[in-house]
Amino acid sequence: MNESVVSLRGVRAELGSRPVLRGVDLTVRRGEVVALLGANGSGKSTAVRGIIGQVAVSAGEIEIFGVPRRRFRDWHRVGYVPQRTTAAGGVPATVTEIVASGRLSRARFGILRKADHAAVRRALELVGMADRAKDSVNALSGGQHQRVLIARALASEPELLIMDEPMAGVDLASQEVLAETLRGQVAQGTSVLLVLHELGPLEPLIDRAVVLRDGCVLHDGPPPRAVGQHALPGHDHVHPHAAHDAEPLRTGLLS
Amino acid sequence: MDILDYAFMQRALLAAVLVGVIAPSVGVYLVQRRQALMGDGIGHVAMTGVGLGFLLSTSPVWMATAVSVLGAVLMELIRWYGKTRGDIALAMLFYGGMAGGVMFINLAPGGSNANLTSYLFGSLSTVSESDVTAISLLAAFVMAVTLGLRRQLFAVSQDEEFARVTGLPVRALNLLTAVTAAVTVTVAMRVVGLLLVSALMVVPVAAAQQLTRSFAATFAVAVAIGVSVTIGGTVTSFYQDVPPGSTIVLLTIGAFIALTALASPLARRRARALAAAQAAGDPAECAIPATRGPESTVGV
Numbered sequence: 226m227n228e229s230v231v232s233l234r235g236v237r238a239e240l241g242s243r244p245v246l247r248g249v250d251l252t253v254r255r256g257e258v259v260a261l262l263g264a265n266g267s268g269k270s271t272a273v274r275g276i277i278g279q280v281a282v283s284a285g286e287i288e289i290f291g292v293p294r295r296r297f298r299d300w301h302r303v304g305y306v307p308q309r310t311t312a313a314g315g316v317p318a319t320v321t322e323i324v325a326s327g328r329l330s331r332a333r334f335g336i337l338r339k340a341d342h343a344a345v346r347r348a349l350e351l352v353g354m355a356d357r358a359k360d361s362v363n364a365l366s367g368g369q370h371q372r373v374l375i376a377r378a379l380a381s382e383p384e385l386l387i388m389d390e391p392m393a394g395v396d397l398a399s400q401e402v403l404a405e406t407l408r409g410q411v412a413q414g415t416s417v418l419l420v421l422h423e424l425g426p427l428e429p430l431i432d433r434a435v436v437l438r439d440g441c442v443l444h445d446g447p448p449p450r451a452v453g454q455h456a457l458p459g460h461d462h463v464h465p466h467a468a469h470d471a472e473p474l475r476t477g478l479l480s
Numbered sequence: 481m482d483i484l485d486y487a488f489m490q491r492a493l494l495a496a497v498l499v500g501v502i503a504p505s506v507g508v509y510l511v512q513r514r515q516a517l518m519g520d521g522i523g524h525v526a527m528t529g530v531g532l533g534f535l536l537s538t539s540p541v542w543m544a545t546a547v548s549v550l551g552a553v554l555m556e557l558i559r560w561y562g563k564t565r566g567d568i569a570l571a572m573l574f575y576g577g578m579a580g581g582v583m584f585i586n587l588a589p590g591g592s593n594a595n596l597t598s599y600l601f602g603s604l605s606t607v608s609e610s611d612v613t614a615i616s617l618l619a620a621f622v623m624a625v626t627l628g629l630r631r632q633l634f635a636v637s638q639d640e641e642f643a644r645v646t647g648l649p650v651r652a653l654n655l656l657t658a659v660t661a662a663v664t665v666t667v668a669m670r671v672v673g674l675l676l677v678s679a680l681m682v683v684p685v686a687a688a689q690q691l692t693r694s695f696a697a698t699f700a701v702a703v704a705i706g707v708s709v710t711i712g713g714t715v716t717s718f719y720q721d722v723p724p725g726s727t728i729v730l731l732t733i734g735a736f737i738a739l740t741a742l743a744s745p746l747a748r749r750r751a752r753a754l755a756a757a758q759a760a761g762d763p764a765e766c767a768i769p770a771t772r773g774p775e776s777t778v779g780v
Contacts, residue, residue, distance in 0.1 A: 277645045300647030307641045314638045316512040316685065319694040326635035330646040335631040361693035377642065387645075 228255045229291070230385045230416045231276060236285035238268075238275055245271045247440040248285065253385070258407075258417040258430050260448060263437035269420045270308060272437065273389050276418075277305055289385075301330035304383030308390045308420070312362045312373045320365075320373050321358045324348055327380035348376040351406050368399025375403060379410070386410065389420045392427070400426050424448055483718050491612050492604045493714050496724070498619040499664075499671040499680065500710030504688075504702035505626040506664045507681030509657055512637040512695070518555065518658075519678035522665045524574040525551030526674055527581025529666075530599045534588040540599065541614065545666040551577060552658035560651070602673035602725035604714060611670060618667045625660045633657060634695060671710065672725040679729045680706060687736035690743035705735050 231253040238246040245268045253259045261269045274280040276287055278294060287294040290302060304327070312323050327348070328341045337345075349355045352372040357365065362373060371391060378386060386407075392400055404426045411417060411430055424431060434448035483489050510518050529547030533540030551573060558569045585591045598606070607615075626633065636643040636653045644650050661681075668677045688701035713728030 274641075277641075279641050279644060298647065300645055303645055305642060305645035307639065309639075312639075314512045315514045315516070316508055316695055316698050317689055317693050318634075318638065322634070322695050323638065326631065326638060326643070327646065329631060329635055329643075329648060332631075335629065337631070359694075364693075381646070 229253065230255055230257075230289070231387075231418055232286075232288045233272070233276070234286045236272070236275060236282050236287060238271055238280055238282045240271065240280075245440050246275065246282070249437070249440070249442055251435055251442070251445075253416055253418050255416055256411075256414050258411055258432050259419070260424065260427070260431045260434045261418065261420045261437065262422075262424075262434055262449075263443075266439075267437040268440040269437050270389055273387055273418065273420055276387065277303075301381045302384045304378030304381060304386045306371075306374050306378045306386070306388040306391050308393065309374055310367060310370065310394050312365075312370045312377075317361045317363060319359055320349065320354055320362055320376075321345060323362055323373055324376045324380050327377035330381045344382060345380050348379040351379055351409065352376045353402050353406075366396070366399075368395040368402075371395050372399060372402060372406075375406065379406075384415060386415055386417045386419075388417070390422060391419065392421065392425055397426075404430070483715060488605055488607070489714075489718060491607045491609070492724070493711065494612055495607045495615050496604060496671050496710040496714040496728070497707055498615055499668045500706035500708075501703055502619050502622040502626075502664050503668050503677070503680040504684040504706040505699070506622060506657075506661050508685045508695075508699050508702055509626070509633050509637045510661060511682060511685045512634070513640075513657075516682045517678065518552075518661055519665055519681040521555060521570055521574045521577075522548045522552050522662050523669075523674040523677045524581075525577035526662075526665055526669065527596070527599070528577045528584065529581075530596065530674075531581040531584025531588070534591050534595060535584045537588075541611070541666060541669070544599070544669060545618075545663065547577075548662040548665055549659050552662035553655060556654050556658040559654075598673075599669055600673050600675050601723060602669065602671050602676070604671050604717070604724040607670055615667050615670070618663050622660055622664055622667075625656060629653070629656070630699075672728055676725050676729045679732060680710075683729075683732040683736055684709070687732070687739045690736075690739040691746065705732070709735060 229252045231251070233249055233251040236246050236249045237244065249268070249272055251259075251261070251272065261272060263269045271280055275282045276289065276294065289297045290299065325337060325341075325345050328337060328345055329335055331344075332338070332341055346355065346358070349358055352375055354369065354372050354376060357369065362370065365373065371394070375388070375391060378388070391403060395403065407417065407427065408430060419427065419431075421427065424434075428448065431448045433446065434444065435442060436444035436449070484493075507519065510516055526544040526548040529544035530540040532547060533543030536543070555570060555573060558573075581596065582593060585593065585595055632648055632653055635646060635648060636650055637657070640650055643653075664681065665674070665677050668680060672680055684702040684705040685698065687705055688698045692698040692701055709728050709731040713731050714724050716722065716731075717724035717727050
């Protein structure tokens with residue numbers, strides 16, 4: 226069971242002329258829950274956006290289910306939750322309409338059949354939003370938006386979930402729902418790659434943490450334990466980051 | 481209905497109705513991806529096509545179609561590979577398109593800005609038999625795209641990054657949207673004119689949004705508004721001797737204002753209904769119950 230579902234080897238990426246990833250190695254094995262941690266600007270979002278092909282990588286190899294990303298076509302095996310604070314677009318849309326777009330990867334020619342609609346309903350039930358199915362997403366709270374985005378990712382019944390800061394701007398009640406949803410998915414054998422700012426209520430689920438700093442892997446192993454006040458239940462990790470976090474370190478060793 | 485006794489009015493009405501259907505059908509996706517002014521930009525680029533048509537003594541309509549399709553594809557490419565800021569690059573395309581149109585038309589033998597007027601503001605009463613055929617074919621293409629690919633276009637317009645991970649051909653769909661918008665602009669050029677095209681793509685959608693909660697309903701109501709105002713504007717212009725293009729656009733804005741006024745009591749009623757539905761389980765107001773009984777827990 227050591228088969229890797231995501232593997233990055235020596236991945237480099239630039240945004241403009243600024244190097245954001247400087248040779249990142251990262252592997253998620255089947256059934257594993259891996260958290261990608263790091264300060265703002267450490268490259269964790271760029272790393273997942275490189276995996277899905279939204280950001281071009283300049284060097285290195287990315288494989289999804291053992292297939293080079295450029296040749297990977299089985300996108301229904303991947304569920305993606307982008308970093309968003311809202312699920313809304315410029316035109317009103319219902320919760321069901323948004324979640325149904327997650328099922329397109331399994332639908333031929335964009336035609337949703339009975340089984341597809343059933344899968345959309347199941348995804349909504351998983352995040353506890355079935356009673357809001359016909360509501361406009363504009364009428365939802367921040368936590369409910371996030372639940373809709375996660376239901377959209379679950380609609381294709383993926384084997385791998387990639388989530389970029391799923392807990393950002395989510396109230397504690399929704400965080401618990403999301404943690405519960407994720408626990409259910411993991412129990413069914415879904416592999417998960419999560420970008421997180423802090424471990425929070427997901428901590429017990431996480432098998433391994435990869436910490437990025439300035440585009441390099443700083444730590445790959447058991448998740449770092451929160452200490453002191455950070456370890457208190459319900460601790461809301463909100464404080465301005467120190468200047469060295471915002472400004473990438475330029476040691477010259479790797480650039 | 482003496483209005484239908486005239487062949488030119490029959491053609492005008494048919495063209496107007498087709499534009500009333502297709503303009504909001506494309507517009508709804510442009511509004512969804514927050515590119516509401518794209519139609520306006522294409523309209524400016526189409527002016528260069530009209531000017532070239534006069535200069536080369538070919539059909540201004542087909543030349544405008546060709547140039548605006550090219551312009552729309554160029555706008556999409558700028559969005560992908562944007563080296564300069566996207567909005568600056570688009571602005572230059574808009575102004576370049578307009579200046580090019582005026583330049584070419586004045587270079588054309590016997591051409592002057594007066595020739596542009598019918599394209600800028602529309603000339604519905606001069607729609608010919610062959611125009612009707614062209615408009616019908618192009619409208620069929622637009623409807624095939626906007627209805628046939630509605631789920632794909634919805635996904636791409638809602639969240640491009642997510643759509644990529646569903647394996648949709650995001651770039652191809654973006655290009656198709658741009659081309660479809662360009663075709664719509666040149667079809668609508670005869671009805672409302674290049675300067676007012678964008679209004680018919682955007683305002684019906686904005687008006688429909690005041691009432692709707694779903695994308696499907698917004699699409700349907702926007703098309704209904706589009707058809708109503710194009711018929712209303714064409715009929716009014718026949719009886720009152722006013723320009724049809726501006727009548728149609730003013731009617732559309734009137735519809736927006738009327739629906740906005742109508743929407744606030746509707747929203748209040750919905751809020752009351754929701755509060756009533758929740759009253760059984762969960763207090764909608766910030767009242768703290770004295771004792772928490774089982775009836776105050778939310779039933780899911």
